[in-house]
Amino acid sequence: HPPEQLVWRAARSSGAAPTYFRPNGRFLDGGLLANNPTLDAMTEIHEYNQDMIRKGQRNKVKKLSIVVSLGTGKSPQVPVTCVDVFRPSNPWELAKTVFGAKELGKMVVDCCTDPDGRAVDRARAWCEMVDIQYFRLNPQLGTDIMLDEVSDAVLVNALWETEVYIHEHREEFQKLVQLLLSP
Numbered sequence: 001h002p003p004e005q006l007v008w009r010a011a012r013s014s015g016a017a018p019t020y021f022r023p024n025g026r027f028l029d030g031g032l033l034a035n036n037p038t039l040d041a042m043t044e045i046h047e048y049n050q051d052m053i054r055k056g057q058r059n060k061v062k063k064l065s066i067v068v069s070l071g072t073g074k075s076p077q078v079p080v081t082c083v084d085v086f087r088p089s090n091p092w093e094l095a096k097t098v099f100g101a102k103e104l105g106k107m108v109v110d111c112c113t114d115p116d117g118r119a120v121d122r123a124r125a126w127c128e129m130v131d132i133q134y135f136r137l138n139p140q141l142g143t144d145i146m147l148d149e150v151s152d153a154v155l156v157n158a159l160w161e162t163e164v165y166i167h168e169h170r171e172e173f174q175k176l177v178q179l180l181l182s183p
Helices: 007-014 038-054 091-113 118-129 152-168 170-181
Strands: 066-070 133-137
Touching: 038 066, 038 118, 066 118, 066 170, 118 133, 133 170, 152 170
Parallel strands: 066 133
Antiparallel strands: none
16 A cells, blocks of 8 residues: 555665665565666556546545656766677587676676666656657766765765766756746
8 A cells, every 4th residue: 555655665675785785674675676666666657547446436546647767877988898608519619608608698687687778778768659758867977886885985976977967967967957946
């Protein structure tokens, strides 16, 4: 039930990244399944609305008019090394296959945990199809920042890059503010 969900509990559960933080009860971070959960949240709202309609409680249906997707910053793109996974016929080829398999595994994890890319494209397209305003706010970062980063220099630089992003996208932010403040 949405009224029973506490914001702090949802935030804590969504931040329970495996190997970094302990799970919060039965919930843990869904980064491998939905690192950008915009469509998941929209689906939850849709299912809630369908349930209310089935129960004859149309007055409880929640109509989406705007979706704001907040990113944590885009990491710089790195070139992909050659991924060559094949059945080896000698020890040298075995070493190449192991390296290729490792690179392939890294690519799969990167693809599954990518918060941008196709996940954003699908959410934006879905919103446009049903006439919902969509905003994705996610500054480009100059370096890849680890989840457990503690360096002041790295974190201050990320803050600065975020300030630059806000300045460069100020018209989009102003439009968002107007939409959020309108009745």
